[in-house]
Amino acid sequence: MIKVNDLHKTFKAKTGLVRAVDGVSFEAPDGRITGLLGPNGAGKTTTLRMLYTLMRPEQGTVHVDGLDAVREAAAVRRSLGVLPDARGVYKRLTARENITYFGRLHGLDADTIASRTDRLVAALGMEDFIDRQSEGFSQGQRTKTAIARALVHDPKNVILDEPTNGLDVMTTRGLRDFLLTLKSQGRCVILSSHIMQEVGLLCDHIVIIAKGKVTAQGSADTLRRLSGEENLEDAFVRLIGSEEGLAA
Amino acid sequence: MSIIFTVMRKELLDLFRDRRTVMLGLFMGPLLFPALILGIGAMAESRAKTQLESTLELPVINAERAANLVAYLTTRDIEVIDPPEDPQQAIRDQVYEVILSIPEDYAERWRASRPALVEVLYDSSRQDSRIPVSRVESALRSYSREVATMRLMLRGVDPSLGEALVPGRRDVSTPEARRGMALAFLPYLLILSAFLGGAYLVIDVTAGERERQSLEPLLATPSSREAIMSGKIAAACAFGMLSLLLILLSFKLSFQFAGSGPFRGVDVSFVAMLKLLAILAPMVLIGTTLLTLIAASVKSVKEAQSYMSVLMLLPIIPTIVLLISPVKNQLWMFAVPFLAQNQAILMVLRAESISVLEWMVYVGAGFGLGLLLWLVAARLYHREKLAISA
Numbered sequence: 326m327i328k329v330n331d332l333h334k335t336f337k338a339k340t341g342l343v344r345a346v347d348g349v350s351f352e353a354p355d356g357r358i359t360g361l362l363g364p365n366g367a368g369k370t371t372t373l374r375m376l377y378t379l380m381r382p383e384q385g386t387v388h389v390d391g392l393d394a395v396r397e398a399a400a401v402r403r404s405l406g407v408l409p410d411a412r413g414v415y416k417r418l419t420a421r422e423n424i425t426y427f428g429r430l431h432g433l434d435a436d437t438i439a440s441r442t443d444r445l446v447a448a449l450g451m452e453d454f455i456d457r458q459s460e461g462f463s464q465g466q467r468t469k470t471a472i473a474r475a476l477v478h479d480p481k482n483v484i485l486d487e488p489t490n491g492l493d494v495m496t497t498r499g500l501r502d503f504l505l506t507l508k509s510q511g512r513c514v515i516l517s518s519h520i521m522q523e524v525g526l527l528c529d530h531i532v533i534i535a536k537g538k539v540t541a542q543g544s545a546d547t548l549r550r551l552s553g554e555e556n557l558e559d560a561f562v563r564l565i566g567s568e569e570g571l572a573a
Numbered sequence: 574m575s576i577i578f579t580v581m582r583k584e585l586l587d588l589f590r591d592r593r594t595v596m597l598g599l600f601m602g603p604l605l606f607p608a609l610i611l612g613i614g615a616m617a618e619s620r621a622k623t624q625l626e627s628t629l630e631l632p633v634i635n636a637e638r639a640a641n642l643v644a645y646l647t648t649r650d651i652e653v654i655d656p657p658e659d660p661q662q663a664i665r666d667q668v669y670e671v672i673l674s675i676p677e678d679y680a681e682r683w684r685a686s687r688p689a690l691v692e693v694l695y696d697s698s699r700q701d702s703r704i705p706v707s708r709v710e711s712a713l714r715s716y717s718r719e720v721a722t723m724r725l726m727l728r729g730v731d732p733s734l735g736e737a738l739v740p741g742r743r744d745v746s747t748p749e750a751r752r753g754m755a756l757a758f759l760p761y762l763l764i765l766s767a768f769l770g771g772a773y774l775v776i777d778v779t780a781g782e783r784e785r786q787s788l789e790p791l792l793a794t795p796s797s798r799e800a801i802m803s804g805k806i807a808a809a810c811a812f813g814m815l816s817l818l819l820i821l822l823s824f825k826l827s828f829q830f831a832g833s834g835p836f837r838g839v840d841v842s843f844v845a846m847l848k849l850l851a852i853l854a855p856m857v858l859i860g861t862t863l864l865t866l867i868a869a870s871v872k873s874v875k876e877a878q879s880y881m882s883v884l885m886l887l888p889i890i891p892t893i894v895l896l897i898s899p900v901k902n903q904l905w906m907f908a909v910p911f912l913a914q915n916q917a918i919l920m921v922l923r924a925e926s927i928s929v930l931e932w933m934v935y936v937g938a939g940f941g942l943g944l945l946l947w948l949v950a951a952r953l954y955h956r957e958k959l960a961i962s963a
Contacts, residue, residue, distance in 0.1 A: 374961070377793050378793070379789065379792060379793055379957070379960050379961065380957055380961070381957060399795045399797070400795075402793060402794060402795040403795040405793070407790065407793045408790075409786075409789045409790050409793065410789075411786030411787070411789050411790075412786075412790070413782075413785065413786045413787030413788070413789055413790045413791070414787070415583075415587060415787060416785075417586075417587050417590040417591060418583070418586070418587060418590075422583075422586070426579070426583050427790075427794060429575075429576075429579040430576060430579060430580075430791075430794040430795075430796045430801075431794060431795060431796075432575075432576075432795075458590070471790065474790070475790070
């Protein structure tokens with residue numbers, strides 16, 4: 326369960342202050358998939374970085390299972406599984422070693438790591454590359470390794486930044502099923518995407534972000550009703566206010 | 574603690590998978606340094622030997638004016654040859670190192686028993702001419718003394734009246750210390766290896782990871798940033814110590830097999846090697862923490878590497894300062910980084926003993942500075958910018 330209340334974050338740029346996140350609030354309950362949808366540069370990644378405590382909000386609060394993300398950052402990180410925008414898989418380690426390393430950093434013992442790895446390998450379909458060095462992995466193999474690595478400590482809450490970015494159709498479908506499994510296990514799943522169909526298919530709750538602000542949120546049906554458009558794509562475009570940066 | 578160990582193990586595994594980098598890092602120094610030192614030593618020695626022991630060819634201008642002097646020079650293994658057309662130019666062109674010129678009034682002054690001038694032409698800016706010039710000058714001096722003695726005796730005067738003082742020299746340096754002098758540049762090589770030996774690894778595990786964007790998921794784990802950073806520092810220190818160990822072993826072996834030469838008798842016992850390793854340990858820590866600090870504060874690997882050229886000069890500063898104004902060993906020196914290492918290494922090589930107090934000041938100051946740098950680096954590791962690379 327993740328509660329986000331009125332987040333603000335600004336960056337200094339050459340042209341002056343940029344309001345990357347400007348008052349974002351939403352709630353992501355357990356057993357649901359919550360999607361952040363918005364064009365490139367809308368502030369999705371910055372919002373997620375504040376959720377997984379890598380950035381400090383200038384204003385507003387994040388609560389993960391009731392814990393404050395600023396004051397109890399270590400405890401929050403323990404209950405989170407994070408797939409950052411940058412996957413950062415170690416090239417010279419095998420997929421298994423990558424997963425094991427993160428398991429150890431989470432303080433797990435070798436047996437637990439081994440059994441969890443086996444389960445994740447089966448669920449994500451990583452059998453044929455699990456013991457290969459990840460140098461030369463395809464985008465899909467890298468993403469799967471990073472996801473397995475993020476979930477090795479069996480977190481209650483899962484945050485995925487653009488999980489299907491750069492994946493082919495088959496891998497995307499497999500990943501979609503995997504996310505639905507996470508949901509059915511009662512986890513709180515938050516993902517960001519700029520692909521409306523994907524969010525529409527997967528998410529129970531959709532938060533539309535544009536220029537750092539939440540322009541609308543609700544289920545796919547609610548959003549259709551709000552915008553007065555029958556077609557989901559038209560609804561998104563209307564709610565964001567422009568067609569800029571949205572991929573069909 | 575287990576986090577530090579986990580991170581350290583991963584970094585070393587990651588590094589050792591990169592075979593070529595490891596090979597270069599571990600074996601370049603041990604192969605190159607002894608070859609450098611022994612090669613230069615052997616070259617200097619053989620050069621000096623040929624210049625001292627071979628027949629020196631000395632062009633003499635107007636040799637016919639001083640037949641007796643020419644005959645004397647021949648007895649000193651100096652062969653007199655015809656002078657070149659333009660003697661000054663010949664010396665500037667490095668055709669000859671030294672040329673002797675006998676002026677017109679030489680014979681006249683000689684007969685009148687007045688000091689006769691002879692000119693030695695040479696180029697003082699050329700290292701190479703040092704030995705030939707001193708050979709010629711010493712031959713001229715002894716010829717002058719012999720003739721003067723005979724003149725005094727002919728006039729019935731005791732020749733020893735002409736000498737009021739006879740300065741006698743007694744060199745009290747120990748043989749080990751004399752050999753240690755030849756090693757003045759060894760501390761620089763050792764300190765540099767300790768200080769920057771693991772540099773690329775240190776820069777890679779912080780700035781490189783940031784650039785490859787793997788620092789973000791790493792810092793999103795519940796492990797504390799201090800522990801992660803310490804693990805990385807520990808890995809770099811372990812690698813640095815390993816490469817130092819190999820360098821010291823290579824020095825030991827090559828000095829032992831070098832046989833004669835200026836390096837014979839340098840203290841290369843296992844105890845001395847252990848002492849050197851202990852002396853260099855704080856330097857490894859200082860170098861690693863300093864580079865971690867730099868790597869955590871810059872935007873890219875390239876930026877971090879630009880600091881290297883400046884850092885490489887740091888260890889040579891005390892060597893240069895001591896060369897220009899040599900000072901006695903004093904306790905405060907053991908608290909100054911680089912200078913302390915320089916002094917301590919020289920003491921070990923000269924087989925002098927380092928007192929307990931000196932050790933305490935040395936170790937305290939070295940690790941104290943390392944700890945300070947660690948604290949600053951840890952602060953930088955908490956910066957928001959560090960994890961965010963894109």
